[in-house]
Amino acid sequence: MGNVELHYLAAAFGFIDLLLLFSYFAWEALIDLVNSLGLAWWSKVETNTPKVTYMFGPFLTRKGLESSLPTFLNDLSNEFDIPASITHKELRACVIEPLTSEKSLLSYPSLEDEELEESQGPIAESSSGETKAKIFL
Structure with a gap:
Protein backbone atom coordinates (compact mmCIF):
# COMPACT_ATOMS: atom_id res chain seq x y z
CA MET A 1 0.00 0.00 0.00
CA LEU A 37 -38.97 10.89 32.76
CA GLY A 38 -39.59 7.82 34.93
CA LEU A 39 -39.87 5.48 31.94
CA ALA A 40 -36.71 3.44 32.54
CA TRP A 41 -36.92 -0.16 33.73
CA TRP A 42 -35.17 -1.04 37.00
CA SER A 43 -35.03 -4.04 39.28
CA LYS A 44 -35.09 -3.57 43.04
CA VAL A 45 -33.01 -6.47 44.40
CA GLU A 46 -33.00 -7.14 48.14
CA THR A 47 -30.87 -9.57 50.13
CA ASN A 48 -31.54 -10.74 53.69
CA THR A 49 -28.00 -11.68 54.69
CA PRO A 50 -26.67 -9.00 54.70
CA LYS A 51 -29.65 -6.65 54.49
CA VAL A 52 -28.81 -4.75 51.30
CA THR A 53 -30.99 -3.23 48.60
CA TYR A 54 -29.59 -2.82 45.08
CA MET A 55 -31.18 -0.88 42.23
CA PHE A 56 -30.18 -2.57 38.95
CA GLY A 57 -30.72 -0.48 35.82
CA PRO A 58 -31.64 1.65 33.97
CA PHE A 59 -32.87 -0.20 30.88
CA LEU A 60 -34.93 1.15 28.00
CA THR A 61 -37.05 -2.00 27.75
CA ARG A 62 -38.32 -4.63 30.13
CA LYS A 63 -36.87 -7.29 27.83
CA GLY A 64 -33.40 -5.73 28.20
CA LEU A 65 -33.75 -5.80 31.97
CA GLU A 66 -35.00 -9.39 31.98
CA SER A 67 -32.10 -10.55 29.79
CA SER A 68 -29.44 -8.90 32.01
CA LEU A 69 -30.96 -9.62 35.42
CA PRO A 70 -30.04 -13.35 35.69
CA THR A 71 -26.34 -12.54 35.30
CA PHE A 72 -26.57 -9.84 37.98
CA LEU A 73 -28.44 -12.15 40.37
CA ASN A 74 -25.93 -14.96 39.77
CA ASP A 75 -23.00 -12.63 40.44
CA LEU A 76 -24.74 -11.34 43.55
CA SER A 77 -25.41 -14.83 44.92
CA ASN A 78 -21.77 -15.82 44.31
CA GLU A 79 -20.61 -12.73 46.23
CA PHE A 80 -21.78 -14.02 49.62
CA ASP A 81 -20.05 -16.80 51.61
CA ILE A 82 -23.32 -17.89 53.18
CA PRO A 83 -26.54 -18.58 51.26
CA ALA A 84 -28.47 -15.35 50.97
CA SER A 85 -32.14 -14.90 50.33
CA ILE A 86 -32.45 -12.70 47.25
CA THR A 87 -35.72 -11.17 46.09
CA HIS A 88 -36.27 -8.84 43.17
CA LYS A 89 -39.05 -6.74 41.70
CA GLU A 90 -39.17 -5.13 38.25
CA LEU A 91 -40.45 -1.59 38.07
CA ARG A 92 -40.48 1.57 36.01
CA ALA A 93 -38.97 4.43 37.96
CA CYS A 94 -36.87 7.53 38.03
CA VAL A 95 -34.02 6.35 40.26
CA ILE A 96 -31.17 8.51 41.48
CA GLU A 97 -28.39 7.89 43.98
CA PRO A 98 -27.95 5.84 46.13
CA LEU A 99 -28.21 2.72 43.98
CA THR A 100 -27.12 0.45 46.84
CA SER A 101 -28.16 0.78 50.47
CA GLU A 102 -27.14 -1.32 53.44
CA LYS A 103 -30.07 -0.12 55.50
CA SER A 104 -32.66 -2.69 56.40
CA LEU A 105 -35.59 -0.59 55.23
CA LEU A 106 -35.75 1.70 52.22
CA SER A 107 -38.85 3.83 52.06
CA TYR A 108 -39.73 3.94 48.40
CA PRO A 109 -43.14 5.39 47.62
CA SER A 110 -45.83 2.77 47.65
CA LEU A 111 -47.09 1.65 44.27
CA GLU A 112 -50.65 2.15 45.54
CA ASP A 113 -50.03 5.53 47.16
CA GLU A 114 -51.41 7.94 44.56
CA GLU A 115 -51.44 10.85 47.03
CA LEU A 116 -47.68 10.56 47.58
CA GLU A 117 -47.01 10.50 43.84
CA GLU A 118 -49.09 13.63 43.25
CA SER A 119 -47.66 15.61 46.14
CA GLN A 120 -43.94 14.98 45.83
CA GLY A 121 -43.11 15.27 42.14
CA PRO A 122 -40.56 13.04 40.45
CA ILE A 123 -38.45 12.44 43.58
CA ALA A 124 -39.79 11.35 46.95
CA GLU A 125 -38.02 11.89 50.25
CA SER A 126 -38.35 9.84 53.39
CA SER A 127 -38.94 11.45 56.78
CA SER A 128 -35.17 11.34 57.40
CA GLY A 129 -34.55 13.40 54.25
CA GLU A 130 -32.99 10.59 52.20
CA THR A 131 -33.68 10.81 48.49
CA LYS A 132 -35.58 7.88 47.05
CA ALA A 133 -37.27 7.05 43.76
CA LYS A 134 -40.72 7.81 42.46
CA ILE A 135 -42.15 4.66 40.98
CA PHE A 136 -44.33 4.65 37.89
CA LEU A 137 -46.26 1.66 36.56
Whole structure:
Protein backbone atom coordinates (compact mmCIF):
# COMPACT_ATOMS: atom_id res chain seq x y z
CA MET A 1 0.00 0.00 0.00
CA GLY A 2 1.14 3.46 -0.76
CA ASN A 3 1.12 6.46 1.51
CA VAL A 4 -2.08 7.78 -0.07
CA GLU A 5 -4.01 4.57 0.65
CA LEU A 6 -2.73 4.51 4.25
CA HIS A 7 -3.82 8.13 4.68
CA TYR A 8 -7.36 7.32 3.49
CA LEU A 9 -7.45 4.18 5.64
CA ALA A 10 -6.42 6.17 8.73
CA ALA A 11 -9.05 8.81 7.95
CA ALA A 12 -11.72 6.11 7.54
CA PHE A 13 -10.84 4.54 10.91
CA GLY A 14 -10.84 7.99 12.53
CA PHE A 15 -14.31 8.64 11.11
CA ILE A 16 -15.54 5.27 12.39
CA ASP A 17 -14.11 6.06 15.84
CA LEU A 18 -15.98 9.37 15.89
CA LEU A 19 -19.23 7.67 14.85
CA LEU A 20 -18.87 5.09 17.61
CA LEU A 21 -18.10 7.78 20.18
CA PHE A 22 -21.10 9.84 19.06
CA SER A 23 -23.34 6.75 19.19
CA TYR A 24 -22.18 5.95 22.72
CA PHE A 25 -22.90 9.46 24.03
CA ALA A 26 -26.26 9.58 22.22
CA TRP A 27 -27.22 6.24 23.81
CA GLU A 28 -26.22 7.44 27.29
CA ALA A 29 -28.18 10.68 26.80
CA LEU A 30 -31.24 8.68 25.72
CA ILE A 31 -31.02 6.44 28.80
CA ASP A 32 -30.63 9.50 31.07
CA LEU A 33 -33.66 11.15 29.46
CA VAL A 34 -35.81 8.02 29.77
CA ASN A 35 -34.74 7.62 33.41
CA SER A 36 -35.48 11.26 34.26
CA LEU A 37 -38.97 10.89 32.76
CA GLY A 38 -39.59 7.82 34.93
CA LEU A 39 -39.87 5.48 31.94
CA ALA A 40 -36.71 3.44 32.54
CA TRP A 41 -36.92 -0.16 33.73
CA TRP A 42 -35.17 -1.04 37.00
CA SER A 43 -35.03 -4.04 39.28
CA LYS A 44 -35.09 -3.57 43.04
CA VAL A 45 -33.01 -6.47 44.40
CA GLU A 46 -33.00 -7.14 48.14
CA THR A 47 -30.87 -9.57 50.13
CA ASN A 48 -31.54 -10.74 53.69
CA THR A 49 -28.00 -11.68 54.69
CA PRO A 50 -26.67 -9.00 54.70
CA LYS A 51 -29.65 -6.65 54.49
CA VAL A 52 -28.81 -4.75 51.30
CA THR A 53 -30.99 -3.23 48.60
CA TYR A 54 -29.59 -2.82 45.08
CA MET A 55 -31.18 -0.88 42.23
CA PHE A 56 -30.18 -2.57 38.95
CA GLY A 57 -30.72 -0.48 35.82
CA PRO A 58 -31.64 1.65 33.97
CA PHE A 59 -32.87 -0.20 30.88
CA LEU A 60 -34.93 1.15 28.00
CA THR A 61 -37.05 -2.00 27.75
CA ARG A 62 -38.32 -4.63 30.13
CA LYS A 63 -36.87 -7.29 27.83
CA GLY A 64 -33.40 -5.73 28.20
CA LEU A 65 -33.75 -5.80 31.97
CA GLU A 66 -35.00 -9.39 31.98
CA SER A 67 -32.10 -10.55 29.79
CA SER A 68 -29.44 -8.90 32.01
CA LEU A 69 -30.96 -9.62 35.42
CA PRO A 70 -30.04 -13.35 35.69
CA THR A 71 -26.34 -12.54 35.30
CA PHE A 72 -26.57 -9.84 37.98
CA LEU A 73 -28.44 -12.15 40.37
CA ASN A 74 -25.93 -14.96 39.77
CA ASP A 75 -23.00 -12.63 40.44
CA LEU A 76 -24.74 -11.34 43.55
CA SER A 77 -25.41 -14.83 44.92
CA ASN A 78 -21.77 -15.82 44.31
CA GLU A 79 -20.61 -12.73 46.23
CA PHE A 80 -21.78 -14.02 49.62
CA ASP A 81 -20.05 -16.80 51.61
CA ILE A 82 -23.32 -17.89 53.18
CA PRO A 83 -26.54 -18.58 51.26
CA ALA A 84 -28.47 -15.35 50.97
CA SER A 85 -32.14 -14.90 50.33
CA ILE A 86 -32.45 -12.70 47.25
CA THR A 87 -35.72 -11.17 46.09
CA HIS A 88 -36.27 -8.84 43.17
CA LYS A 89 -39.05 -6.74 41.70
CA GLU A 90 -39.17 -5.13 38.25
CA LEU A 91 -40.45 -1.59 38.07
CA ARG A 92 -40.48 1.57 36.01
CA ALA A 93 -38.97 4.43 37.96
CA CYS A 94 -36.87 7.53 38.03
CA VAL A 95 -34.02 6.35 40.26
CA ILE A 96 -31.17 8.51 41.48
CA GLU A 97 -28.39 7.89 43.98
CA PRO A 98 -27.95 5.84 46.13
CA LEU A 99 -28.21 2.72 43.98
CA THR A 100 -27.12 0.45 46.84
CA SER A 101 -28.16 0.78 50.47
CA GLU A 102 -27.14 -1.32 53.44
CA LYS A 103 -30.07 -0.12 55.50
CA SER A 104 -32.66 -2.69 56.40
CA LEU A 105 -35.59 -0.59 55.23
CA LEU A 106 -35.75 1.70 52.22
CA SER A 107 -38.85 3.83 52.06
CA TYR A 108 -39.73 3.94 48.40
CA PRO A 109 -43.14 5.39 47.62
CA SER A 110 -45.83 2.77 47.65
CA LEU A 111 -47.09 1.65 44.27
CA GLU A 112 -50.65 2.15 45.54
CA ASP A 113 -50.03 5.53 47.16
CA GLU A 114 -51.41 7.94 44.56
CA GLU A 115 -51.44 10.85 47.03
CA LEU A 116 -47.68 10.56 47.58
CA GLU A 117 -47.01 10.50 43.84
CA GLU A 118 -49.09 13.63 43.25
CA SER A 119 -47.66 15.61 46.14
CA GLN A 120 -43.94 14.98 45.83
CA GLY A 121 -43.11 15.27 42.14
CA PRO A 122 -40.56 13.04 40.45
CA ILE A 123 -38.45 12.44 43.58
CA ALA A 124 -39.79 11.35 46.95
CA GLU A 125 -38.02 11.89 50.25
CA SER A 126 -38.35 9.84 53.39
CA SER A 127 -38.94 11.45 56.78
CA SER A 128 -35.17 11.34 57.40
CA GLY A 129 -34.55 13.40 54.25
CA GLU A 130 -32.99 10.59 52.20
CA THR A 131 -33.68 10.81 48.49
CA LYS A 132 -35.58 7.88 47.05
CA ALA A 133 -37.27 7.05 43.76
CA LYS A 134 -40.72 7.81 42.46
CA ILE A 135 -42.15 4.66 40.98
CA PHE A 136 -44.33 4.65 37.89
CA LEU A 137 -46.26 1.66 36.56
